[in-house]
Amino acid sequence: MSAADNATDDGNDTDDSQVPAWARRTAGESRWAATAAMVGILVVQFYLPNQFVAGPRWLVPGIGLTLMLILMVASPFRLDREEFWLRRFSLALMAVLGFALVWSVYHLVLGLVNGKVSDNPAGLLSSGGGIWLSNVLVFALWYWDLDRGGPAARAHARKPYPDFLWVQMQNPELADPDWEPQFPDYLYLSFTNATAFSPTDVMPMSRWAKTLMMIQSAISLITVSLVIARAVSVLK
Template identity: 60%
Template sequence: MTDAGAVPAWRKRTAGESRLAATGAVVGMVVLQVVLPAEFRPQPTWAWPAVEALLLVVLLVANPVRINREETWLRAVSLGLTGLLGLATIWSVALLVRGLIDGTLSDEPMKLLGSGLAVWLTNVVVFALGYWEFDRGGPAARAHAREPLPDFLFVQMQSPHLASRDWEPEFMDYFYLAFTNAAAFSPTDVMPMSRWAKAAMLVQSAISLVLAALVVARAINVLK
């Protein structure tokens, strides 16, 4: 059991979160963009992944190991990268939905399901990055304990005696949040506290629901 008056680790200054998991997620998104069929990618198809990779390299060079530097330009680059990934995802969703509605997409069910799954995964990853970037001001602000009130309430915050003394939310926790929200279309064990968090989860669930309904329905019709 923890002391009643003890300050939990997630509200203390820390050394900062490792960049490894978030970097892997960004690399995975860029790869998904590259392997998607051209009709589901923003044009020019090479430019978006190239710019995203360049911004990622800038972040790695400036803050390679732990995310603990609070600088305006660094924050702008990080948010710019997340924004580009988000725009590319929205573009892919729009192209996929339009093609399904007007019937211009290929009648190959495996291609439809594969492309739909790839777009669904980018939806999960980009919202995970968004939750991670904005909860309590972002990873660097969390390392310096700038914001005491969380935008997302994790189980470990409610029951600190069930977690290690040094527990604090990291990228994998936000990825889990984004995945379960996209799969269940609602919160599971992580509760949104602020209005922007609720709005973001609502939008993600709506996108996931549209993708699942349209892609699966079209693939079933093609198989018939």
């Protein structure tokens, strides 16, 4: 029987204080850190040049804000409500943000290769930096929303086996028993993966986690190398 089963089984005398928070039922994570990241992505999308934006400038931010408001009304404070439709809306929002990122990266790379991107180095670096920041935030949200079934499933300890192996899991004697991964942890994971182009101290365990980290590293490497090379060429 897993630690999560012990923690949630009413007939078991296991002391919950001896089970780490990530493996037992908890109150659920506050939604505000992840919501701030979503808003950040939508703001970046709104201010990117037209050539890097899918459709009218308002389209992606409008769809994203609509889905966000629905999720916030349904679960305004803590992410512990498990319902089929809520999960589908959450995944739909992740898909919208991911599509916007892929569109921006594709058109940035295409413009750099065919020479149609602006020769203004400040504009190029700001656009490239905005897209790189979107890469970090989008993948942080994907890791956060998919790890062990998402924040609500983690709050209920539905899945005992982690998709990411955190340092606190490997060294529980050095960690607060109430520690469990929350959005800032996934943001750290995404940032280090986007800058080091490889795992640092958080190891992907499942195949989907390894695949996503590989894709993010590739996007970050391509974006950074091409934007810097073009900016240096323009500056001569």
